[in-house]
Amino acid sequence: MKIVMVAAIGENNVIGNRGALPWHLSSDLQHFRGLTLNRPIVMGRKTFESIGRALDQRTTIVVTRALHRTAPGVVLAMSIDAALATARADAEKRKVDEIMVIGGGDIFAALMPRADRLEITHVHALPEGDAYFPDIDPQTWREVSRREHPAGPKDTSAFAVATYVRR
Template identity: 40%
Template sequence: MSESASHISIIVATDKNHGIGINNQLPWHLPEDLAHFKRTTSGHPIVMGRKTFDSIGRPLPNRQNIVITRNEDWSHSGVEAVTSIQDALDLVADKAAFVIGGAEIYRQALAFAQELIVTEIQQIYQCDAFFPEIDPTVWQEKSREYFVAESNQLHYAIVNYIRK
């Protein structure tokens, strides 16, 4: 990682098997988590892969949107395109930034992150994309809050981990 004072957080929602998506979409409906995501990331840079950007469909407002893509010719209005996680981290030097997916970007970003913000949904969904196992020798649970979604009674927890 470059010599910077950036604070890199990974924010993710997972099911009980660490599933994060299927067919480039979220497999669950949890408006409370989307609101938590918006509150947490608003005003900060967000880093994502191109497939995650495609699933969202537009730059998210009030955030610097950085998209990692292997296609050097790819571009989109309102987005800064880079070709590596390191290039993305260089763009957010001295800032608090959030990595928002998908699976491959999460895997690459784990080595650079100081914090994980994980919404653990207490159900199993059919998924084809997964978050890496959280290694307890590297990550320490800092806080855990339990919730029940009003709309569908889905049980979930928001868990913060910090690097040991």
Template identity: 50%
Template sequence: MKAGLVLVAAVAENGVIGAAGGMPWHLSSDLKRFRAITTGHPVLMGRKTYASIGRPLPGRDTIVVTRDAAFAADGVIAAPSLEAGLEIADGKAAERGVAAIMVIGGGEIFSALIGQAAALRITEVHAVPDGDVLFPAIDPALWRETERSGPVRGERDSAPVSFVDYVRRVPLAAPTER
């Protein structure tokens, strides 16, 4: 089985997804959706994203891509390269019997993998915060919006959000060995 890649991110109107090692907002409604989308799947992230979360994610295989050979954390699988991380995540997806690997950041990982992704699960944050990490542009020639809800603003959200799903307009070729 070759699992498909799904990029999952909260993205501000100016493309910002991160600021100073964290997120420039607090969005309880996004966290609830994130949990629902990712639970039961392998999640792939970079070391900085893991540092911002600070712990493995319950109910998910937490795979962290890092060049730091000494990196170790309980409940986390360290991968020395993006290719190794994808291979590990694909194996975990097969073990779980799921068809998707959830890619959850950060900016470098998203930029490297958007060209291989089958779908995007985006929370559009209706704000324009300062930030230092950006999500790659979503090209409408390549991505078709399949579902949209919102905008909504939960009582514990610092900004209104819309939940938007995309699929690739032209499906990827059959997977090859990574």
């Protein structure tokens, strides 16, 4: 089972500001959907609150230490290991071999040492923010693909989509 982290990050590693994304990238949302469809997705409670609902055709697993928060279609997990165990069982049921970790900063930091692959949208911007992606150390991670995208009509920035695998 592979742990895959999916993130959009600014050139300063910012991923979020005050509970929201610091950019609007319609093209990247399509890319995110393609990567995560028919897979279990693991996210922190704050990221879940910023999305506000379970995502369709995916199993939404939310890590929280507070059991009282719930929403239709969401599976709560009280620890990261519990989230991964639930995700693993769900992936097997769906006959896929990937668990998608979609943020935010706390969850990316906790799972960076255990991730197998990173699917990164490098946003060509330097936004203000309060949530960050960990450094992608080239000693640990090998970039295997990168494609540049100009800003589309509904995008606030140009961006590049890159895949990294653990060396």
